[in-house]
Amino acid sequence: MTDTPLLQMTGIVKQFPGVRALDGVDLDVRAGEVHCLLGQNGAGKSTLIKVLSGFHQPDEGTITWDGQDAAFSTPAKAIEHGVATIYQELDLVPHLDVTENVFLGHEVSRAGFSQRSRAREMARALLARLGHAEIPVTRVVGDLSPANQQIVSMARALSHDTRLLVLDEPSAVLDQQEVANLFRVIRSLTAEGVAVVYISHRLEEIRQIGDRITVLKDGRTVATGLAVADTPTAELIRLMTGRSIEYVFPPRPETPRDQGEPVLEVRDLSLAGVFTGVDLTVHAGEIVGLAGLVGAGRSEILETLYGARRASTGTVAVDGKRLRRGSVTSSVQAGVGLAPEERKSQGLLLDEAVYRNITMSSMARFARFGFLDRGQERKRAEELTTSLDVRPTGVTRAVRTLSGGNQQKVVLARWLLRDCRVLLLDEPTRGVDVGARSEIYQLVRSLADRGVAVVVVSSEIEEVLGLADRVLVVREGEVVHESASTDIDEAKVLDLVMEERVPA
Amino acid sequence: MSQDSVRVEKEALETEREPNPVLALLRTSVGRNAGLVVALLLICLVGAITAGSRFTDWDNAMTILRLAAVVGVVSIGMTFVIIGGGIDLSVGAIVALSSVWCTTVATQELAQDIHWLWMVAVALLVGSACGLINGLLIAYGNIVPFIMTLAMLASARGLAEIISDKKTQIVSVEGFDDFFNRDILGIDVQVWLFALVSVAGWILLNRTTFGRRTVAVGGNPEAARLAGINVKRQTVYLYVLIGFCCGIAALMLVAKTTTGSSTHGSLLELDTIAAVVIGGTLLTGGRGTIVGTVLGVLIFSSITNIFILNNRSFSEQSLFKGAIIVAAVLLQQRLASRNSTT
Numbered sequence: 001m002t003d004t005p006l007l008q009m010t011g012i013v014k015q016f017p018g019v020r021a022l023d024g025v026d027l028d029v030r031a032g033e034v035h036c037l038l039g040q041n042g043a044g045k046s047t048l049i050k051v052l053s054g055f056h057q058p059d060e061g062t063i064t065w066d067g068q069d070a071a072f073s074t075p076a077k078a079i080e081h082g083v084a085t086i087y088q089e090l091d092l093v094p095h096l097d098v099t100e101n102v103f104l105g106h107e108v109s110r111a112g113f114s115q116r117s118r119a120r121e122m123a124r125a126l127l128a129r130l131g132h133a134e135i136p137v138t139r140v141v142g143d144l145s146p147a148n149q150q151i152v153s154m155a156r157a158l159s160h161d162t163r164l165l166v167l168d169e170p171s172a173v174l175d176q177q178e179v180a181n182l183f184r185v186i187r188s189l190t191a192e193g194v195a196v197v198y199i200s201h202r203l204e205e206i207r208q209i210g211d212r213i214t215v216l217k218d219g220r221t222v223a224t225g226l227a228v229a230d231t232p233t234a235e236l237i238r239l240m241t242g243r244s245i246e247y248v249f250p251p252r253p254e255t256p257r258d259q260g261e262p263v264l265e266v267r268d269l270s271l272a273g274v275f276t277g278v279d280l281t282v283h284a285g286e287i288v289g290l291a292g293l294v295g296a297g298r299s300e301i302l303e304t305l306y307g308a309r310r311a312s313t314g315t316v317a318v319d320g321k322r323l324r325r326g327s328v329t330s331s332v333q334a335g336v337g338l339a340p341e342e343r344k345s346q347g348l349l350l351d352e353a354v355y356r357n358i359t360m361s362s363m364a365r366f367a368r369f370g371f372l373d374r375g376q377e378r379k380r381a382e383e384l385t386t387s388l389d390v391r392p393t394g395v396t397r398a399v400r401t402l403s404g405g406n407q408q409k410v411v412l413a414r415w416l417l418r419d420c421r422v423l424l425l426d427e428p429t430r431g432v433d434v435g436a437r438s439e440i441y442q443l444v445r446s447l448a449d450r451g452v453a454v455v456v457v458s459s460e461i462e463e464v465l466g467l468a469d470r471v472l473v474v475r476e477g478e479v480v481h482e483s484a485s486t487d488i489d490e491a492k493v494l495d496l497v498m499e500e501r502v503p504a
Numbered sequence: 505m506s507q508d509s510v511r512v513e514k515e516a517l518e519t520e521r522e523p524n525p526v527l528a529l530l531r532t533s534v535g536r537n538a539g540l541v542v543a544l545l546l547i548c549l550v551g552a553i554t555a556g557s558r559f560t561d562w563d564n565a566m567t568i569l570r571l572a573a574v575v576g577v578v579s580i581g582m583t584f585v586i587i588g589g590g591i592d593l594s595v596g597a598i599v600a601l602s603s604v605w606c607t608t609v610a611t612q613e614l615a616q617d618i619h620w621l622w623m624v625a626v627a628l629l630v631g632s633a634c635g636l637i638n639g640l641l642i643a644y645g646n647i648v649p650f651i652m653t654l655a656m657l658a659s660a661r662g663l664a665e666i667i668s669d670k671k672t673q674i675v676s677v678e679g680f681d682d683f684f685n686r687d688i689l690g691i692d693v694q695v696w697l698f699a700l701v702s703v704a705g706w707i708l709l710n711r712t713t714f715g716r717r718t719v720a721v722g723g724n725p726e727a728a729r730l731a732g733i734n735v736k737r738q739t740v741y742l743y744v745l746i747g748f749c750c751g752i753a754a755l756m757l758v759a760k761t762t763t764g765s766s767t768h769g770s771l772l773e774l775d776t777i778a779a780v781v782i783g784g785t786l787l788t789g790g791r792g793t794i795v796g797t798v799l800g801v802l803i804f805s806s807i808t809n810i811f812i813l814n815n816r817s818f819s820e821q822s823l824f825k826g827a828i829i830v831a832a833v834l835l836q837q838r839l840a841s842r843n844s845t846t
């Protein structure tokens with residue numbers, strides 16, 4: 001490990017409409033080190049690596065690569081200079097085989113004819129270097145496990161003369177054994193002098209693999225070059241959140257809520273191959289949280305009980321009335337609302353005005369013989385956006401121009417307007433900055449106080465525990481634990497979701 | 505928090521400001537339509553220069569409008585389908601089928617003294633029924649609109665040939681011809697019909713739940729579905745709507761030519777889709793205007809008229825029209841790509 005940085009980024013600024021994604025970020029990476037990038041959702045990690053890999057051009061700031069000024073104008077330029085990025089969603093072509101994927105874009109050829117056997121040999125050598133000689137180079141990539149696909153992706157990165165490898169949450173799709181394997185590969189790469197930028201939410205992984213840490217918060221670098229060994233976890237959390245207490249959750253009501261009539265009753269709900277036998281009862285004014293790893297089936301449970309997916313078995317009832325299976329329309333009519341996980345692609349019409357997004361589910365209320373009273377629509381939307389403090393104000397502006405937190409408020413306003421009985425929230429604070437989070441939490445609690453039954457799904461265990469009255473832990477499509485959220489702590493939940501994970 | 509928000513707001517406003525004011529204007533729908541008006545005026549100028557008074561006189565203006573009317577009525581329906589995220593290639597064939605079906609009804613022996621309104625009802629029903637078949641199979645059969653309507657294009661034209669035995673059916677039903685070829689205030693009924701359909705279309709798109717749902721379904725079908733909008737049903741309605749428009753167009757053609765024929769409406773899909781695209785409606789769905797479509801139709805029929813007045817061949821016309829479509833789409837993409845940088 002040398003002290004001259006291989007990569008130095010200084011004062012990087014990147015502006016998107018309505019959001020300053022990066023607002024002065026510094027990062028330096030040395031050859032042969034594992035540099036961890038930490039930060040909450042929306043802190044700017046993804047944008048930063050996209051700037052680094054040539055997808056985005058920085059608006060301000062300088063990038064020095066190997067002692068020379070460099071801003072990579074295209075991803076191809078970045079690869080040429082030896083920067084390879086492996087994104088969360090792997091960019092492999094599923095119908096091509098391993099060899100073809102490894103050499104995609106720079107096929108092994110002579111005089112325009114591809115040299116298949118030589119390519120296969122080279123692919124084999126690369127896989128062996130990664131310690132995965134067992135992956136057959138002629139296998140179609142779509143048939144490989146996610147872990148092996150990741151290895152193929154890394155082989156592709158190494159097929160270029162890679163000096164810096166960026167891994168964006170590589171462990172998200174892996175089980176523990178596969179993670180250990182990944183770490184072995186990373187160590188052998190750094191031993192060869194390759195620098196690695198490692199992004200992960202899991203602090204324990206960073207402890208194991210990282211050399212130094214840079215922490216991002218709200219698009220700024222709050223600490224850089226921290227030595228992993230000397231930095232206590234509490235310090236890291238303080239840096240990420242900007243305060244020693246992690247989140248401010250609204251207080252729970254004094255009296256337990258589960259004495260009233262149940263509003264939402266789910267019995268033996270299953271979706272073939274995803275989850276089975278889910279029972280769930282939510283009373284008026286109660287918030288129930290679903291905790292579990294990504295892929296455990298949490299979102300699918302929510303979508304199925306909403307009718308967006310057709311359940312294989314089971315029933316969902318609201319106020320004692322059975323919902324039609326697989327019909328969102330009937331769920332909405334019965335008073336169920338969903339704030340989906342992917343707000344932009346599933347929740348909003350980005351180019352349409354704020355008020356139209358709000359009234360979208362209650363149009364009938366503003367219509368007479370099908371004719372809309374737009375003045376009334378705007379008036380109601382204005383009342384709602386004012387009470388939810390949506391900024392910038394103005395209900396005719398396109399939703400696209402709002403920040404993540406304000407977009408989420410627009411989605412919530414939609415269901416507020418409908419006076420829904422049951423509100424389903426899937427990752428309610430994803431892409432929402434820390435300040436706006438507590439506002440969202442307050443809002444959810446005040447909805448519950450008005451008698452709405454709320455179900456929350458979140459990857460962040462502390463969010464589930466802090467917000468919900470009752471917690472269900474989901475593991476591999478089954479509810480493995482249910483209790484009041486005050487009777488369980490984060491460590492116990494983690495233990496439950498990780499327990500007995502069968503290696504793939 | 506409030507300070508932060510103010511900062512974000514200011515920045516949002518700053519990034520919205522456009523370096524090039526012309527591009528910024530063209531990005532709003534009002535600005536785009538103003539651009540189309542300018543284009544139309546330029547084309548008229550070309551017409552006046554090349555054909556002189558033969559272009560500028562009142563009768564020729566009526567000719568252009570009459571030319572525009574049939575295409576225009578169908579283009580209004582097409583605007584809805586395209587905003588709703590679909591496409592309909594079968595419009596020409598549906599027009600042909602509706603025309604021969606209604607003339608067959610009129611020429612059957614038993615029906616000699618049939619009231620002309622029956623012809624109207626049959627044409628509208630046949631058109632709507634074809635649209636219903638398209639819509640049901642697209643929405644509930646999950647067939648891609650392009651393929652479904654391509655199949656309808658072949659089948660409807662084929663059925664029209666079977667019904668008419670490939671013969672042109674000449675009809676002369678008194679009330680019918682009188683109604684559709686009458687002048688009101690010196691303007692052809694057909695032109696009035698186009699105007700009426702356009703105004704109705706504008707109201708439907710901009711002032712009703714139907715229009716709002718259409719935009720939602722085309723703009724983001726998943727978001728629309730999760731917001732509780734019945735996307736499939738709306739899709740069916742959209743194809744029925746364009747089928748109905750085809751029925752109206754068929755009646756206009758039958759009256760104009762006093763015939764029903766399986767060759768009516770050939771290449772109508774080209775003219776209507778082109779008019780809609782030139783009018784600024786996004787082919788990806790979710791955005792478009794009726795005013796733009798009307799202007800697109802007028803631009804197209806003016807160009808046709810100028811070519812005819814200058815004795816240019818149909819082939820040259822087609823060549824030129826193709827080029828215009830490509831130019832319009834290129835311009836649209838430039839505007840759209842600058843618009844979504846998030």
